Amino acid sequence: MEKNAGTVDRIVRVVIGIGLLYAVATGMVLGIVMYVAGILGIMMMVTAALAYCPLYPAMKMNTASKPK
Template sequence: MSPNVGSIDRVIRIVAGVSLVAGAATGTIGMWGYLGILPILTGTFRYCPAYAPFGMSTCKTKANNPTRVA
């Protein structure tokens, strides 16, 4: 499993997931908020299974990075 979730995507997923779980824990948005665990996990592991079948990736690859470290 190579990473397919980039930095900005990762932050958005984790913030949204924590917000959903917090809303569910406080009773603000109901039990559906616990689905926020999914974006927390995909952001943490930097892999989204929904991206894989479509070949999508928001992660920058080494081939696209012109800087080299000697």
């Protein structure tokens, strides 16, 4: 699994992930939206930690800096 998420990409994912998980934890979202937001928040945090997004290869994207 080659890293395909760059630093800025990872920071944005962490911020969005924390926001989604905060919304779930504080009850700002309810019902099915709560579950979707929780799953998306966890996915954002995991992809940021691994520096790998499984959708990027399908879209031929790579925000990670390439070694010189």
